[in-house]
Amino acid sequence: xxxxxxxxxxxxxxxxxxxxxxxxxxxxxxAATLVQHMTLxxxxxxxxxxxxxxxxxxxxxxxLGVPAIKMNDGPQGFxxxxxxxxxxxxxxxxxxxATFDRSxxxxxxxxxxxxxxxxxxxVQLGPGVCLARVPRNxxxxxxxxxEDPHLGYEMVQPAxxxxxxxxxxxxxxxxxxxxxxxxxxxxxxEVDERTQFELYYPPFEGAIAAGxxxxxxxxxxxxxxxxxxxxxTLQRDLKERLxxxxxxxxxxxxxxxxxxxxxxxxxxxxxxxxxxxxxxAALASGEVDASRIDDAALRILTPLFGVGxxxxxxxxxxxxxxxxxxxxxxxxxxxxxxVVLLKNNGVLPLDRTKPLRVALFGKSARxxxxxxxxxxxxxxAFVPSPYDAIxxxxxxxxxxxxxxLLDASEAEGPCVAQSDGDDTLAAYELxxxxxxxxxxxxxxxxxxxxxxSLSFDGNADLLxxxxxxxxxxxxxxxxxxxxxxxxPWAGEVGAVTYAFLPGQEYADGLADVLFGDVNPSAHLxxxxxxxxxxxxxxxxxxxxxxxxQRVASYSEGLLVGYRWYNAHNATPAxxxxxxxxxxxxxxxxxxxxxxxxxxxxxxxxLHVSVVLTNVGPREGDEVVQAYFAPLSLAAPGVxxxxxxxxxxxxxxxxLGSGESATVTFSLGARDLQxxxxxxxxxxxxxKYNVTFENGAGAVAARTVTLTGERVVxxxxxxxxxxxxxxxxxxxxxxxxxxxxxxxxx
Numbered sequence: 001x002x003x004x005x006x007x008x009x010x011x012x013x014x015x016x017x018x019x020x021x022x023x024x025x026x027x028x029x030x031a032a033t034l035v036q037h038m039t040l041x042x043x044x045x046x047x048x049x050x051x052x053x054x055x056x057x058x059x060x061x062x063x064l065g066v067p068a069i070k071m072n073d074g075p076q077g078f079x080x081x082x083x084x085x086x087x088x089x090x091x092x093x094x095x096x097x098a099t100f101d102r103s104x105x106x107x108x109x110x111x112x113x114x115x116x117x118x119x120x121x122x123v124q125l126g127p128g129v130c131l132a133r134v135p136r137n138x139x140x141x142x143x144x145x146x147e148d149p150h151l152g153y154e155m156v157q158p159a160x161x162x163x164x165x166x167x168x169x170x171x172x173x174x175x176x177x178x179x180x181x182x183x184x185x186x187x188x189x190e191v192d193e194r195t196q197f198e199l200y201y202p203p204f205e206g207a208i209a210a211g212x213x214x215x216x217x218x219x220x221x222x223x224x225x226x227x228x229x230x231x232x233t234l235q236r237d238l239k240e241r242l243x244x245x246x247x248x249x250x251x252x253x254x255x256x257x258x259x260x261x262x263x264x265x266x267x268x269x270x271x272x273x274x275x276x277x278x279x280x281a282a283l284a285s286g287e288v289d290a291s292r293i294d295d296a297a298l299r300i301l302t303p304l305f306g307v308g309x310x311x312x313x314x315x316x317x318x319x320x321x322x323x324x325x326x327x328x329x330x331x332x333x334x335x336x337x338x339v340v341l342l343k344n345n346g347v348l349p350l351d352r353t354k355p356l357r358v359a360l361f362g363k364s365a366r367x368x369x370x371x372x373x374x375x376x377x378x379x380x381a382f383v384p385s386p387y388d389a390i391x392x393x394x395x396x397x398x399x400x401x402x403x404x405l406l407d408a409s410e411a412e413g414p415c416v417a418q419s420d421g422d423d424t425l426a427a428y429e430l431x432x433x434x435x436x437x438x439x440x441x442x443x444x445x446x447x448x449x450x451x452x453s454l455s456f457d458g459n460a461d462l463l464x465x466x467x468x469x470x471x472x473x474x475x476x477x478x479x480x481x482x483x484x485x486x487x488p489w490a491g492e493v494g495a496v497t498y499a500f501l502p503g504q505e506y507a508d509g510l511a512d513v514l515f516g517d518v519n520p521s522a523h524l525x526x527x528x529x530x531x532x533x534x535x536x537x538x539x540x541x542x543x544x545x546x547x548x549q550r551v552a553s554y555s556e557g558l559l560v561g562y563r564w565y566n567a568h569n570a571t572p573a574x575x576x577x578x579x580x581x582x583x584x585x586x587x588x589x590x591x592x593x594x595x596x597x598x599x600x601x602x603x604x605x606l607h608v609s610v611v612l613t614n615v616g617p618r619e620g621d622e623v624v625q626a627y628f629a630p631l632s633l634a635a636p637g638v639x640x641x642x643x644x645x646x647x648x649x650x651x652x653x654x655l656g657s658g659e660s661a662t663v664t665f666s667l668g669a670r671d672l673q674x675x676x677x678x679x680x681x682x683x684x685x686x687k688y689n690v691t692f693e694n695g696a697g698a699v700a701a702r703t704v705t706l707t708g709e710r711v712v713x714x715x716x717x718x719x720x721x722x723x724x725x726x727x728x729x730x731x732x733x734x735x736x737x738x739x740x741x742x743x744x745x
Contacts, residue, residue: 018065020310027305028298035297037064043297044279047260048271054121054318055079055375056252056268067122067309069300071171071249071268073375075126075142076503078115078322085381086321087115088331089371091503093128093144093159094483095338097151097525098500098579100623101651102158104337105144109162109170111327116168120316122309123169123214125375127159129203130178132483132526133560134542135535136451138181140483141501142376145203146525147561147576150646152203157210164213167312169303172207174218174251176200176233181450182543183550185254188221191554194675196237198558205242213246213303217264219254228254234263247299260288265296323381328505335502335509341520341580342487342528345473347494349516349582350436352393355413357403359430360387361421361467362440362460369480370506373446380504386440386478389511391416403434424459424466431470438514439464439493442480444501450543454486454532461488468492478510484528487573498524498574516582521621521651523579523695527562527572534572535564566629566643577625577646579695583616583657587624587692587700590662598669600683600708605668610692610700612652613660624663625649625693628672631703633686644691647671665692672706683711 020034035043042061046069051057056071073079078087088111096108109127116124128142129152144159145152156172163170177189177200191200204215215238217228227233228250238244247265255267258278267274282288304310341348350356366385371377391401394414403417413435421427421439431437441460445451455461456479468475473494479485480499490496497513497520499506512518529535535556539545544552559567562576590609598606610624626648648671652661672688673681685708691701 021065023311027302030305030310031298031301034064034066034301035294038297040280040293041276042066043293044276046297046300047265047279047293048267048274049269050271055125056123056249058266065310066301067304067314069123069304070121071123071125072116072119072121073125074377075128076371076376076501077112077378078119078121079375079378080119080318081379083319083321084379086319086323087119087378087380088323088327089378089380089383089504090331091334091338092141092372092376092482092501093126094132094141094146094525095500095502096159096334097144097146097155098338098340098522099334100151100155100523100625100649101337102154104334105155106158106162107330108334109159110166111162111330113163113166113168113170115322115327116163117166117314118316118320118322119318120314120320121168122304122307122314123171124163125171125173125216127156127163127170127207128173128376129156129207130174130176131200131203131560133179133554134450134537135454135484135526135529137179137483138445138450139178139372139374139376139447140526141372141445147527148525148646149199149202150648151525153206154649156203156206160207160210160212164211164307167307167309167314169213169307169309170207171214171216171249172204172212173216175204175215175238175248176218176227177222178218178220180543180552181448184448185219186221186550187544188224188549188551189554190223190551192557195554195557197681198675199560201237201242204238204244208242208244211306213306215244215246215248216251217248217254219251226254226256228264229257229259229262231262239263245299246303247296258282258288260292260296265299331503332505332509332512335499335506336512336518338499338502338522339510339513339520340498340522340524340578341513342496342498342574342578343490343493344495344580344582347436347474347476348514350393350514352395352414352515356394357413357433357435358390358394358416359403359434359437360390360416360418360440361427361431361437361463362442363420363458364440364442364480365418365438368440368506369442369444369501370503371501372444372482373448375447377446383504384507386438386507386510387416387418389507390438390514393511393515421459421463424462427463428466428470431467431475434471436474436476437467437471438476438478439467440478440480443482443485445482451482454484454529456481456485464489465492476514478514480506484526486531487528488530490573498528500525519582519618519620521579521581521623523577523623523625524574525576527565527576528574530571530573534570535559563643563645577693577695579623581616581620581622581696583614583618583620585620585622585655585694585696585698586613586615587611587694587698588613589692589700589702596702597705597707598667598672600669600685600706600711602669605666606704608665608667608690608692610663610665611660612655612663612694614655614657617657619654619656621651621653622655622694623649623651625695626665627691627693628704629689630674630684631687631689633684644689667704669706672704680712683708685710
């Protein structure tokens with residue numbers, strides 16, 4: 001039975017004996033009513049893991065009809081090592097971030113949520129939203145934000161809506177500053193408040209705006225206090241300033257004390273500290289007020305009511321095989337949509353109508369790297385190989401089309417040859433005899449350690465250069481990585497594709513791109529550097545220094561990722577937001593009514609129309625990216641700000657050759673707010689540069705003047721309490737509230 005068919009009377013109680021089961025009330029009202037009927041012991045039971053099964057489990061309360069809370073990893077799909085191959089290995093969060101496509105993020109979230117539900121879980125331990133501060137962080141692939149807080153703020157919202165619309169509570173993690181794996185369980189992250197609120201908190205704010213039901217605090221310390229017992233970051237910042245209404249669970253083993261008073265709601269996976277004896281003692285001593293126990297219970301129960309966990313008796317189990325043909329097709333589509341075309345001199349797309357002799361190089365041509373390790377790992381039932389996918393595109397059946405070594409006189413195309421590439425001299429000879437050479441290079445990472453380097457595995461660089469020496473511009477390099485990687489040979493080859501741990505259907509998704517079935521439209525969610533540690537981290541900055549306590553200093557402040565490159569006028573290998581298409585787009589800016597002036601005293605916004613025109617030969621998608629940077633500010637106490645920061649983006653889909661679309665961005669004074677030296681958000685009068693860009697270097701820019709007096713903004717408006725309803729269909733539109741797109745011929 002599917003979840004849509006399950007409506008057991010065991011949970012569908014009438015409102016008589018159990019008034020909290022009245023669906024006429026809001027989730028918050030139902031939770032408040034239930035808490036009034038709970039004993040202290042029942043409330044305490046919610047504050048820690050207690051039952052077996054799943055990654056984390058809180059026992060249900062049969063007397064009240066409270067379901068067990070069944071939590072499972074992870075951000076790339078349902079991790080089930082006991083039943084390998086029974087769930088889909090989706091593209092990782094960073095890959096979804098690379099799409100810059102809100103509808104893709106929602107479809108991804110909804111499909112994962114569906115699989116979690118059909119495995120019997122009601123909490124998905126994802127999505128991850130931390131920022132890629134450290135290029136070699138082992139968990140960058142788990143985080144949808146890439147290196148930009150606004151990208152994370154926007155992309156996490158549809159992902160959360162998708163997951164929770166499937167009847168599963170989403171979990172925003174890891175709060176906060178989980179930006180390295182080196183000594184992650186002990187490192188102290190020293191970061192100032194201005195940097196927290198401008199860089200590291202916005203992705204969590206996005207999750208909160210979408211109504212995320214839970215958050216996970218991290219292993220590390222923040223300014224000398226453990227993240228899971230830090231009253232400044234947990235209670236003050238997350239709950240009070242940002243208005244988070246869900247519950248905070250610890251990462252597994254990250255609890256160090258009975259921390260209810262500091263803002264922790266639930267210890268996972270057990271009860272070493274948040275047990276009945278400790279909590280009762282804290283109540284008796286006055287350390288914890290009884291209202292705080294009620295608050296924790298409300299925070300835990302409200303999201304469960306919101307996703308329908310009380311109203312649908314989910315009898316599914318982990319034994320279920322939940323991957324479906326529809327999910328496989330979606331995974332393939334998302335894999336293709338997340339492939340970034342870094343470079344193309346015309347060699348792509350490949351023409352399948354020609355008798356091509358294609359030579360493939362690298363071990364991942366037959367055994368592709370598609371996922372990371374740790375809690376983000378999923379074992380799929382089957383992983384197609386690029387070798388087989390490319391053969392299929394060329395119309396080759398089993399037992400035909402093997403080019404061999406191309407040294408007879410000669411193998412006729414279409415055919416495919418493949419070499420592991422261990423012998424670079426032999427690879428050179430094979431490439432020389434082929435029509436097209438495709439080199440597969442890859443690396444991965446996982447939870448628990450940072451990457452040793454930004455290089456691809458094995459002899460990748462030597463292999464690419466050997467093949468390129470033979471084939472030159474007819475060489476394509478297909479990269480897979482968990483984050484940033486070095487591409488020192490990019491200038492020697494004809495085309496480069498880049499995928500971020502793209503999931504089990506990567507092979508066919510990549511083939512769709514290589515042969516032009518899908519026109520690439522993804523963009524880099526982080527910068528690709530030219531060299532190791534190009535941003536100049538000292539040991540004190542990463543991985544931190546100290547004899548008894550490793551301390552990592554965020555002394556770079558706001559200059560993370562592309563902000564550092566802009567501030568230092570440095571050119572990376574490939575910049576944030578870069579991504580090519582098989583067609584060409586141009587941008588033009590319209591003049592807003594009233595000119596390019598805003599006032600700090602007015603809520604009036606500029607409505608800026610950007611015309612995107614497809615001047616290339618074929619239909620395609622494009623993302624218009626909007627950035628702003630202060631030029632000159634007439635306000636004391638406002639320090640220098642990064643040269644350029646993303647504040648909006650909008651995708652235009654299926655724009656035909658010769659067609660134009662108008663994208664409207666609403667730019668208000670609040671969009672220009674900055675942090676001053678006191679950590680306050682302010683509106684600072686002065687001049688700001690506003691640019692609109694695409695992934696191929698087209699730029700249109702204007703200067704906006706902000707007039708009036710310096711104004712301290714209200715930085716932390718309390719969001720409305722969203723109540724996600726179970727089994728809601730994903731939204732069709734990918735537009736944000738501040739942008740819209742309209743097509744014209």
